[in-house]
Amino acid sequence: MAEEMQLQESRGLPRKRKFAKKQGHKKKPKTMPPPHGQKKVKIDKKMKKLFRKRAREYNSDDDEDEEENEATVPTTTNKHNGEEIDSEEPSEGEDNAEGGRKRWNKNATDGHNEFSEDEGGEEDGVVQPGIMKFTEGVRAFKLAFKNIINKSVSEDSLGPILSGHKKLIADKLAEEEAERETKGEAKKEKQKLAEKGHVKPANYLVPHEKFLLSVATKGVVKLFNAVNKAQTAQKGLDPSRNKDAKEIKKRTKAAFFSELGKPSFTATGTSAKANALTNKVEDEQPAWAPLQDNYMLTSSKLKNWDKMPDKGVSDDVGRASEDSDSSDED
Amino acid sequence: MRKKKHGGFRRPFVVKTNTNTKQQPHLSSVDPITGKKIPKSFVFSRGKIPGPLKQLQMDLRKLMLPYTALNLKEKRRNNLKDFLNVAGPMGVTHFLILSKTATSPYLRVATTPQGPTLTFKIHEYSSAADVAKSQLHPRCPKDLFTNSALVVLSGFVSGDLPLQLTTSMFQNIFPTIDVKTVKLSSCQRIVLLNYNKDTKEIDFRHYSIRLQPVGVSRRIRKFVQNHQVPDLRNLQDVSDFVTKAGYGSESEADEEAATVTLSSDIGRVNRASMKSAVKLQEIGPRMTLQLVKVEKGLCSGEVLFSEFGKPGEKGKSDDENDGDSEGSEDQDQDGNGSEDDEDGEGEDDEDGEGDEELD
Numbered sequence: 001m002a003e004e005m006q007l008q009e010s011r012g013l014p015r016k017r018k019f020a021k022k023q024g025h026k027k028k029p030k031t032m033p034p035p036h037g038q039k040k041v042k043i044d045k046k047m048k049k050l051f052r053k054r055a056r057e058y059n060s061d062d063d064e065d066e067e068e069n070e071a072t073v074p075t076t077t078n079k080h081n082g083e084e085i086d087s088e089e090p091s092e093g094e095d096n097a098e099g100g101r102k103r104w105n106k107n108a109t110d111g112h113n114e115f116s117e118d119e120g121g122e123e124d125g126v127v128q129p130g131i132m133k134f135t136e137g138v139r140a141f142k143l144a145f146k147n148i149i150n151k152s153v154s155e156d157s158l159g160p161i162l163s164g165h166k167k168l169i170a171d172k173l174a175e176e177e178a179e180r181e182t183k184g185e186a187k188k189e190k191q192k193l194a195e196k197g198h199v200k201p202a203n204y205l206v207p208h209e210k211f212l213l214s215v216a217t218k219g220v221v222k223l224f225n226a227v228n229k230a231q232t233a234q235k236g237l238d239p240s241r242n243k244d245a246k247e248i249k250k251r252t253k254a255a256f257f258s259e260l261g262k263p264s265f266t267a268t269g270t271s272a273k274a275n276a277l278t279n280k281v282e283d284e285q286p287a288w289a290p291l292q293d294n295y296m297l298t299s300s301k302l303k304n305w306d307k308m309p310d311k312g313v314s315d316d317v318g319r320a321s322e323d324s325d326s327s328d329e330d
Numbered sequence: 331m332r333k334k335k336h337g338g339f340r341r342p343f344v345v346k347t348n349t350n351t352k353q354q355p356h357l358s359s360v361d362p363i364t365g366k367k368i369p370k371s372f373v374f375s376r377g378k379i380p381g382p383l384k385q386l387q388m389d390l391r392k393l394m395l396p397y398t399a400l401n402l403k404e405k406r407r408n409n410l411k412d413f414l415n416v417a418g419p420m421g422v423t424h425f426l427i428l429s430k431t432a433t434s435p436y437l438r439v440a441t442t443p444q445g446p447t448l449t450f451k452i453h454e455y456s457s458a459a460d461v462a463k464s465q466l467h468p469r470c471p472k473d474l475f476t477n478s479a480l481v482v483l484s485g486f487v488s489g490d491l492p493l494q495l496t497t498s499m500f501q502n503i504f505p506t507i508d509v510k511t512v513k514l515s516s517c518q519r520i521v522l523l524n525y526n527k528d529t530k531e532i533d534f535r536h537y538s539i540r541l542q543p544v545g546v547s548r549r550i551r552k553f554v555q556n557h558q559v560p561d562l563r564n565l566q567d568v569s570d571f572v573t574k575a576g577y578g579s580e581s582e583a584d585e586e587a588a589t590v591t592l593s594s595d596i597g598r599v600n601r602a603s604m605k606s607a608v609k610l611q612e613i614g615p616r617m618t619l620q621l622v623k624v625e626k627g628l629c630s631g632e633v634l635f636s637e638f639g640k641p642g643e644k645g646k647s648d649d650e651n652d653g654d655s656e657g658s659e660d661q662d663q664d665g666n667g668s669e670d671d672e673d674g675e676g677e678d679d680e681d682g683e684g685d686e687e688l689d
Contacts, residue, residue: 194380197434199454201464201616213610216522216537219482220608223509223517230509 368505370397371424372413374404379430385457386435387428389615392458393521393536394426395475397505410629417442424503427629437619439499440628447631448492448499449623453531456616469611474538477516478505485525492624492635493525496532520610532621536614541606 373391375383391400404413413425427438435455440447462468481504486497500523507517517539524533543551550572553560565571624635 193432195382197452197454198382199456199616200460201456204461204464204466204612209612212522212524212533212535213537213612215484215524216482216520216535217608217610219484219522220480220517220520220539220610223480224514224608227509227512227514 366506367421367423368397369423369503370421371426371503372399372402372417372422373426373428374402374413375428376410377429378406379428379435382455382457383428383430383435385459386455386615386617389458390426390428392475393479393519393614394503395478397478414443414628425628436622437617438629439503441499441502442628444628446495446499446634447623447625447627447629448496448621449625450532450619451622453618453620454616455618458536458614461612461614461616465612468613469538469540470613471518471538474518474613477518479519479521479536480504480507480517481521481523483523483525485527486523492621495624496621519613530620532619534615534617534619535612536616537610538613540609540611542609544605544607 371394373387373394375387379387391398391402416422417425423442425438425440425442427440429436429438435452437450437452438447439450462470481500483497483500486493504521520537520539522533522535522537524535525531526533552558560571562568562571622636623633626632626634
């Protein structure tokens with residue numbers, strides 16, 4: 001039996017060691033079913049006690065101690081007790097399982113313990129460094145964390161470490177600002193140039209505009225009156241009848257000349273357009289264009305074929321609109 | 331039109347649609363009544379022009395409707411020659427060219443294919459949108475642009491050559507109307523060019539014509555026009571509404587002078603042989619122009635008149651005209667612009683449309 005127990009131990013302890021070395025976190029609960037292929041072994045009371053104590057006092061940091069302790073079980077326990085007695089005392093009063101679990105949990109936070117280890121070690125000069133209770137470790141961690149947080153409350157987003165970088169960034173921002181300003185100015189210049197001459201009329205009826213409006217109105221009125229005269233005179237007559245056609249011509253000519261006689265003496269020479277019409281009327285030709293004798297036959301080129309080709313400007317002035325190419329399109 | 335390279339000459343990539351294609355499938359090029367050719371125009375720009383000027387260009391196009399290409403698309407590579415070549419088959423007689431230099435925008439009015447070119451400096455301009463904004467009641471009836479505008483020139487009586495040219499040019503741009511047969515309802519717009527002798531500036535305005543029956547009280551007229559049921563709360567009887575003398579607006583005094591007797595019915599409210607008042611409202615762009623240069627050819631040729639003397643012949647260097655052999659090249663004095671050579675070189679320089687230097 002003892003051999004079997006030892007076997008179990010030897011098998012179990014390497015397992016423990018393995019766990020401890022690699023993770024340092026897990027510890028088998030005390031009441032674990034025996035591994036496969038092994039019978040349940042009766043453990044006598046003394047061994048049980050021993051095991052319990054071990055569970056309670058288990059600390060992953062004591063791996064090396066454990067190894068040594070494996071050789072002689074009883075002696076090691078004493079040693080254990082001797083070493084850890086100070087730190088473990090408060091916990092002895094507690095429930096075994098609980099204590100073990102706590103220690104187990106504490107060891108599970110190995111990473112955190114690293115912060116507090118030093119401090120814990122420093123605080124308790126008597127106690128071996130790195131060995132801490134869970135609650136103390138928590139408190140220590142809290143303190144440490146708070147210190148760090150309180151320290152790094154700086155308004156600068158870059159952090160205290162990157163002050164050199166800060167300067168660089170400030171320079172770059174200033175540069176960008178300057179660039180933007182110059183660009184904005186250039187754009188404004190460009191816009192101003194584009195808008196040159198563009199005037200938005202603020203007030204609609206300035207006196208000058210009113211004057212222009214009246215001039216235009218006079219022109220329109222004259223035109224409408226002329227049209228009126230021409231058309232009412234013509235109303236009763238039908239252009240297709242020869243007798244009437246002559247009558248029409250007479251009347252329209254008279255009407256036109258009388259009508260146009262007036263404006264040519266006024267200050268506003270609005271007779272310009274009517275001149276074009278008088279030209280036509282003086283032709284003494286039928287009203288409808290194709291009936292005219294020179295329909296589509298007159299063009300600038302043909303008219304002046306015997307004269308110099310570039311006669312100058314006067315030709316352009318005199319004619320109505322003959323300067324197009326004579327491509328006859330119907 | 332597809333772009334074809336044909337011996338170095340490029341056909342223009344010009345896409346045009348006449349707005350009247352829905353109403354009139356074919357715009358005749360010859361007026362059936364007067365027998366004269368209907369003048370058609372292109373309004374386009376040379377060189378890059380800024381935003382407000384583009385608006386002005388659009389407004390000018392609308393002004394020249396219906397005998398213009400409303401959706402004329404031009405590429406930067408199009409040169410004057412391209413436009414000329416397209417203009418021939420389409421029967422286009424006039425070009426209105428906008429351009430801009432550092433000093434001011436310029437408008438050139440030219441007769442194709444080898445007619446004279448008048449260059450105007452635009453001192454001030456406002457687009458149609460600006461004008462509409464400044465008005466309290468902007469009006470733009472839908473069919474305003476289906477007929478071409480009338481033109482009224484005033485103040486041009488001085489009679490010297492450049493002015494005469496100007497008058498004839500502007501008269502020719504707009505189709506003549508036959509007084510005997512014209513329908514008054516088709517006269518809806520008017521373009522006014524007023525010459526100021528002192529400042530030598532030409533005011534360019536564009537109005538819409540509205541006829542209002544005169545002698546009708548304001549309320550009844552509004553009622554008939556707007557179809558809004560009037561408020562008869564405070565009246566005892568309908569006769570009150572009809573006969574009550576409303577206050578006359580100040581514009582009614584002006585109307586007295588502007589009354590015409592119509593020969594035909596126009597719209598619903600204006601009846602023949604009844605007096606109606608002519609009311610104009612400004613639509614469209616406003617410009618203040620000054621004639622600075624007259625050239626014999628199409629943007630080239632001998633300079634017949636130059637406002638600022640003749641400090642050498644400056645001008646926007648465009649390609650040579652078809653048949654013009656006057657021989658005087660346009661050169662840039664300051665060397666800022668560049669010459670467009672269209673004489674058969676394959677690769678055209680897109681940046682050749684330099685700035686026009688006239689000062």
